[in-house]
Amino acid sequence: MDIYRSHVLVCGGTGCSSSGSATLIERFNEKLAENNLEKEVKVIRTGCFGLCEAGPVVIVYPDGTFYSRVKPENVDEIVTEHLLKGRKVEHLVYTDHATREQNAEKALEDITFYKHQHRIALRNCGVIDPENIDEYLAMDGYRALEKALTSMTREQVIDEILKSGLRGRGGGGFPTGLKWKFTYNSQSDQKYVACNADEGDPGAFMDRSILEGDPHAIIEAMAIAGYAIGASEGYIYVRAEYPIAVKRLTVAINQAREYGLLGKDIFGTGFNFDLFIRLGAGAFVCGEETALMHSIEGKRGEPTTRPPFPAVKGLFAKPTMLNNVETYANVAQIILHGADWYASMGTEKSKGTKVFALGGKINNTGLVEVPMGTTLRTIIYDIGGGIPNGKKFKAVQTGGPSGGCLPESLLDTPVDYDNLIAAGSMMGSGGMIVMDEDNCMVDIARFYLDFICDESCGKCTPCRIGTKRMLEILNRIVNGKGKEGDIEKLEELAQTIKSTALCGLGQTAPNPVISTLRFFRDEYEAHIRDKKCPAHHCQALLQYVITDKCRGCTACARVCPAQAISGEVKKQHHIDPDKCLKCGACMEKCRFGAIVKI
């Protein structure tokens, strides 16, 4: 094995891959060969670094220079300048949003985006080559499995997870150790462990990143879980829309088998365990545990009532222990460093760290991992870099379609399972979508309900018909046809669906409406009573007008596709509301800020 003096890490996560990182890798290898550097510099494709906003991301070690938004044509310069002559290519170095500083000599950890983070689940993402088991081994990989199998009883393993306070990261927040214990207690000739990698929340992509960046961490954790509960087989249910994750997972499973870390008689302890991948077709409801297991069995992905819980009767009617990807990503670390170490982080009832996917109106779109109890403000402003274009913060949506929108007054809430629920939202899988003054909260609620109506499996009436009725009312409101009594009808439907739907999908479907009604009721009322959208977002409720700032330059009239703008040169123009399509082209074109939405 050769030692290289420099490693070039190129992000191969889905975000950076779609912005062309595969071409970068090819180009690097070509250019390095041209300059006879291929024996000195190694190019490695890693998983996601988290700062997707700045992709494609390239890091050059040992100096740790962080290049962002690298294009294929920049590669030549990085090779001839940095790798050959040791001069950083300054204009490609990442600029910190918060400090306006370039990262030149600074370590990656000093960038504001990473400074507040504490990476446990994401520890190897962007650090190792996910398709090389040796690199995972070098980062203490499979040591936890070795420790569990050779020096701990099954009860001790479960106890450690229990004491760590780890709770399910798939949304429910159920104590993981307890789930392991229940499944351990079930008597059966065959048990299964399963991994939920369906990740259906719009805006969440941490599970994908973990699978892409550190697949062995999941394999190791599932083997540990298998040992603890007494299962010899495991299934990973991953959506087919995640081709990179599926490929890396497949490679990783094969490598683990080759090394004897999966298979028969692991470490000569007599423990047998193997893993299989099942692809999901991307239905949101298949993330629900009973639907997921039906889908693995080859049946229609529909939920069934619980009990029986999977711990008693799950996959193929055998006791099954299902955990989320991120939940598993913590397991090996807990076994290795102990429950006390893990429980020293976080809040009283939510231990450890949580990964959040930042999106929406925020400067640093990407993945962040912070200790539980970090405030929304720190996540959004310090790590996320705040709201772009000087706009005002309005709300943050957490918990995906089952969650809610929290207003500015709650920004200092320390984020954990219980605080978010108390605040009227929930943790969900950790999506965080930031909204600014231009977002209409009624329309946001409508968006989520629209998603739910699409994704409802149709098995139970409250979800199938109830959410549809709610969506109709919301559509009416945003189209300016809202009536007195609509809000009350929404509230009544919400309560009924919540208490009567079959599965979690329906039971939580009204949450976006409930939370926006709680914090932004005035916006609903403005739509219904005044026929106004305060955010000037809903097209049916707004008008474009030209103010006296107009200089009569005629630019707007020329760009209007509907010939709705008239007026003499050098005189104030006028928009005919009957002809106006509300496309906004005129407003974009106007150099004098004379066109406004009212």
Added chain:
Amino acid sequence: MKSLAELEAIRKSTLERINLRKEEKGEVTRVVIGMATCGIAAGARPVMLAFMDEIQKRHLEHVTVSQTGCIGMCRLEPMVDVILPGKDKVTYVHVKPEMVSRIVAEHIVNGRPVDEYTIGAAENA
């Protein structure tokens, strides 16, 4: 199928290989070689390769080799800085590949700079 001992060996050798990606700045000895046009023309590349070779042969884990640009004393190239953790930088000048094993053995491994190769010695001569 790998035994526990084999896995441990893989861990060790891979760690050596990927060590440079860890940013424990304080712990690492850095060898920085002047590799601008002047340095390369004066023969910096064989010097760098000699360093890498020597480091690999001795399995030195906490040493990184990197390059830097021209610092303006082109007549002294190839120049090499060696920075031990917590110590001041020592600059070697007119470095040739055959000098490398001594620098590694005496300075990097045993902590005693090879005075006669340093910039101080060259300036006083």
